[in-house]
Amino acid sequence: MDSLRKKLDKLKPHFIKGGRFEKLQSVFEGFESFLFVPDKVTFKGSHIRDAIDLKRTMIIVVIALVPALLFGAYNTGLQHFSSVGIDPTILQAFWYGFLKILPLIIVSYLVGLGIEFIAAQIRGHEINEGFLVSGLLIPLVMPVDIPLWMLALATAFAVILGKEVFGGTGMNIFNPALLARAFLFFSYPGWMTGDKVWTEGLAKGQNIIDGYSGATPMALRSAGETADLPSFMQMFIGTIPGSVGETSVVAILAGALILIATGIGSWKIIVSVFAGGLTMGIVLNVLSVNPYMELPFYYHFVMGGFAFGAVFMATDPVTAAQTESGKWIYGFLIGLFSILFRVLNPAYPEGVMLAILLMNVFAPLIDHYVIQANIKRRLRRSKVALNINSR
Amino acid sequence: MSRLIKLKRGFDIRLSGRAEKKLTGQVTPLLYGVKPPDFPGLIPKLDVRPGDKVKAGSSLFHDKIRPEVLFTSPVSGMVTAVDRGTKRKILGVVVEKSGEEYIDFGKADPGMLTREQIKERMLASGLWPSVRQRPYNIVANPADTPKSVFISGFDTAPLAPDFYFIVENTSAADLRLGLTAIKKLTEGKINMVLDGRRNDKTILEDIPEAEITYVSGPHPAGNVGVQIHHIDPVNKGEVVWHINLQDVAAIGRLFSEGIYRPERIVAITGSEVINTGYCKMLSGGAITPLAENNVKTGNNRYISGNVLAGVKIPADGFLGYYDSQITVIPEGDHSDFFGWASPGFNKFSFFRVFASSLFPKKHYRLDTNLNGGERAFVITGQYEKVLPMDIYPMHLFKAIMAGDIDAMENLGIYEVAEEDFALCEYICPSKTEIQSVIRQGIDLMIKEMS
Numbered sequence: 001m002d003s004l005r006k007k008l009d010k011l012k013p014h015f016i017k018g019g020r021f022e023k024l025q026s027v028f029e030g031f032e033s034f035l036f037v038p039d040k041v042t043f044k045g046s047h048i049r050d051a052i053d054l055k056r057t058m059i060i061v062v063i064a065l066v067p068a069l070l071f072g073a074y075n076t077g078l079q080h081f082s083s084v085g086i087d088p089t090i091l092q093a094f095w096y097g098f099l100k101i102l103p104l105i106i107v108s109y110l111v112g113l114g115i116e117f118i119a120a121q122i123r124g125h126e127i128n129e130g131f132l133v134s135g136l137l138i139p140l141v142m143p144v145d146i147p148l149w150m151l152a153l154a155t156a157f158a159v160i161l162g163k164e165v166f167g168g169t170g171m172n173i174f175n176p177a178l179l180a181r182a183f184l185f186f187s188y189p190g191w192m193t194g195d196k197v198w199t200e201g202l203a204k205g206q207n208i209i210d211g212y213s214g215a216t217p218m219a220l221r222s223a224g225e226t227a228d229l230p231s232f233m234q235m236f237i238g239t240i241p242g243s244v245g246e247t248s249v250v251a252i253l254a255g256a257l258i259l260i261a262t263g264i265g266s267w268k269i270i271v272s273v274f275a276g277g278l279t280m281g282i283v284l285n286v287l288s289v290n291p292y293m294e295l296p297f298y299y300h301f302v303m304g305g306f307a308f309g310a311v312f313m314a315t316d317p318v319t320a321a322q323t324e325s326g327k328w329i330y331g332f333l334i335g336l337f338s339i340l341f342r343v344l345n346p347a348y349p350e351g352v353m354l355a356i357l358l359m360n361v362f363a364p365l366i367d368h369y370v371i372q373a374n375i376k377r378r379l380r381r382s383k384v385a386l387n388i389n390s391r
Numbered sequence: 392m393s394r395l396i397k398l399k400r401g402f403d404i405r406l407s408g409r410a411e412k413k414l415t416g417q418v419t420p421l422l423y424g425v426k427p428p429d430f431p432g433l434i435p436k437l438d439v440r441p442g443d444k445v446k447a448g449s450s451l452f453h454d455k456i457r458p459e460v461l462f463t464s465p466v467s468g469m470v471t472a473v474d475r476g477t478k479r480k481i482l483g484v485v486v487e488k489s490g491e492e493y494i495d496f497g498k499a500d501p502g503m504l505t506r507e508q509i510k511e512r513m514l515a516s517g518l519w520p521s522v523r524q525r526p527y528n529i530v531a532n533p534a535d536t537p538k539s540v541f542i543s544g545f546d547t548a549p550l551a552p553d554f555y556f557i558v559e560n561t562s563a564a565d566l567r568l569g570l571t572a573i574k575k576l577t578e579g580k581i582n583m584v585l586d587g588r589r590n591d592k593t594i595l596e597d598i599p600e601a602e603i604t605y606v607s608g609p610h611p612a613g614n615v616g617v618q619i620h621h622i623d624p625v626n627k628g629e630v631v632w633h634i635n636l637q638d639v640a641a642i643g644r645l646f647s648e649g650i651y652r653p654e655r656i657v658a659i660t661g662s663e664v665i666n667t668g669y670c671k672m673l674s675g676g677a678i679t680p681l682a683e684n685n686v687k688t689g690n691n692r693y694i695s696g697n698v699l700a701g702v703k704i705p706a707d708g709f710l711g712y713y714d715s716q717i718t719v720i721p722e723g724d725h726s727d728f729f730g731w732a733s734p735g736f737n738k739f740s741f742f743r744v745f746a747s748s749l750f751p752k753k754h755y756r757l758d759t760n761l762n763g764g765e766r767a768f769v770i771t772g773q774y775e776k777v778l779p780m781d782i783y784p785m786h787l788f789k790a791i792m793a794g795d796i797d798a799m800e801n802l803g804i805y806e807v808a809e810e811d812f813a814l815c816e817y818i819c820p821s822k823t824e825i826q827s828v829i830r831q832g833i834d835l836m837i838k839e840m841s
Contacts, residue, residue: 005726033764035728035729036727036728036729036730037727037730037763038726039723039724039725039760040760040761041723041758041761042723042759042761045813045816045825045826046699046813046816046826047692047694047698047701047703047718047720048406048698048699048720048757048758048759048817049761049763049816049822050739050740050742050762050817050819050820051735051738051739051745051747051762052740052742052744052745052762052763052818052820053762053763053764053766053820054764054769055732055763056731056744056745057742057770057820059731059732126765126766128766128767129766130769167767168767169766169769170766170768170821171767261743262742263744263773264742264744266771317771317772320771322772322785323772323786324775327772367786371783371786371802374783374802375801378626378801378803379801381624381626382626385626385629
């Protein structure tokens, strides 16, 4: 480690202002602080600081995403082999899927981090770690067959127009990963919906066996094909077609456990999204007039992106409500709207993405009312004090 | 029956190097310094020049805006230096001790004196600055009458001195005399706040001049600002005063002996101190006799006060006016290979993101490394967990950063001081300088409201 440290120290003068590569200062600092937590000490305020930093925070979220990612790789392989009528071993399925997902991850990180590096250098900032998470979330909410150039375009759109124009990490209004998905959803709907895109190879029409549909449970429900719906257990485990990381509720819950145990993800948001979904699910069951509304409410939790959205998207601290009471309201409304859009909007089979993006917009408003309540409490207290004094 | 307020939110940093409960006696350094930066917002005007002879209680400098507020020498001797910083800002006036000469302010029974007479003596002797006010956490305005006075009877900060131990070794008569004097300054109560987590009793519980409230909880439960917020909150236009417990005894001494002798029991703490403990010392004394041959070798940081809200001083620096604790911890000027990715058995954190959270009893030797780079605000809902007040910290910071006076007022700027937010700063994953932000906001309020 010492020799590496010495090499870095030797290189450093070239990258500071006036050096040969001063244009790459942010990039150099980014890599340096990636390798070594810097030797910077406190100079005012608290003399000691918590061992946590933004890198550690983000890496915890990445770790929480790993179960969903691993299962996504396995499921991608499994769906592909099922579509061509082969019964793969676990390793075979996993390896096949892994090789399919890897390019998605690489493209997402290359494009996103590239833009982050440039933006940091233009602003003269250090590189923010926010994209470490977004860069992994983006491939996980995409169909596996998405062309790489589309992924690159969507990532660039999300990072530039979703984040950097607002001032970068911490300043964005919308969740960048969902924005990337929404961009493709509205620009290239043919690649984001239907029965073909969710299984690797299906769109190219490779030797599909009879009887394999490739439709997601969401699409089946929308089309009213109740009989073909996979069992609850199968959807819970996640061996169904769908976006790369969203299918397995088991893997997502494992991630949720990590987020909640470490305190990095807000358990209030996760719980309230499920509570909101539950409420709307039951309401629709009670009022049901069509087969979709009759679908038992608990099925909604294991279908589509509901669990993934609740655990990894709604909990994004930057775009969620920032007050603790606000988080309850924010999460509950996401759950409510997700199921409402899903069942009652015939245009889109899934509602989670749009519900979260909608609530991203309303999060500051929710916070505003929570803060106003605090201000009113303070004013009331001062009026009471005034009355006592004037008596 | 006294009231008990239970606070849940907060955090105790498990630092090693707590002071051993033994009093080593009087320590008499040669040099003493009175430092204007100890008093936020103060514009000092010098009353002495290097070479001048002073007695204990002679004015060294006064407040430009309120010239009656004097800052006096704790010892007799000669002014040897006036330390200045950038733009000739006065950083300290240094006095070399010789002899034992005191200005005589006259013995008196504060119970027989008027409010004005008590104020005059405190102003003249240099004890007035020990009285601070909320809002703003600055030296109290002598023209105000506070709605109540607060004295915190315990300190929950990391490695803080044990006030119960200090009280055992302080003159009870002086404490009572001090309280009698302070009682005359307010129309309301004197609130003495004691530690609800402890079962042992002190003489403080038997003092009729003060009303006892118990507050229990992790740091910052011992901060007077948090106590005021829960017991008698400051609304717009109201003023509450607060005084450190040891200064109450010094005020008592002013009346019992007629002299200014700001003696206090000081705790020497921190992982780098060889023999921790308590000693008696005058306010402003150089820490040299405490630190010499008593600190482990290495690059160390000396702090007057605690690690969260104290001030960095050199190894031969001076004890701050309001401080009764010296902390020595290692500097953290080393880089840590893949530090953010390591399991972190020796990394202490408020968050459960390191392996260290599996050992809830262990104490740590923490250094001054920032442990990361400065970033934008990302994580939410964490500051609230270490601020046991009905205040939204993040929104208050943002109002201050935007310079929005109305929002600051609405969100509670009158009730807070930097030290109340020290833990927010400690836990901040984005490494924001929160205490400076708060002081910046308070300074802006003072400017706008005067």
